[in-house]
Amino acid sequence: MENILKQIKEALESPLLEHDIIIDDITYGKENNYNFLRITLDKKNGLDLDTIVMATNIINPIIDELDLISDSYVLDVISKGSE
Numbered sequence: 824m825e826n827i828l829k830q831i832k833e834a835l836e837s838p839l840l841e842h843d844i845i846i847d848d849i850t851y852g853k854e855n856n857y858n859f860l861r862i863t864l865d866k867k868n869g870l871d872l873d874t875i876v877m878a879t880n881i882i883n884p885i886i887d888e889l890d891l892i893s894d895s896y897v898l899d900v901i902s903k904g905s906e
Contacts, residue, residue, distance in 0.1 A: 824851055827891045834889055838881050847903045858896035863903050870902040
């Protein structure tokens with residue numbers, strides 16, 4: 824799984840950096856019978872909800888195209904400090 828998370832991070836870094844968004848962490852795990860792909864983001868002056876939505880709209884098609892995770896999961900895009 825570490826290799827998959829690394830591939831995801833590499834694919835997402837450049838498109839997100841175009842908007843000054845930094846990937847803080849990417850994790851994959853099970854919580855309450857659901858698998859979560861959690862991507863924690865950060866930005867110099869912080870992230871507001873609109874930026875999280877924009878980032879999710881960037882991330883989602885890239886993740887879908889990569890198709891690296893065969894299990895069903897919930898994509899959870901959050902800002903650093905909100906976990």
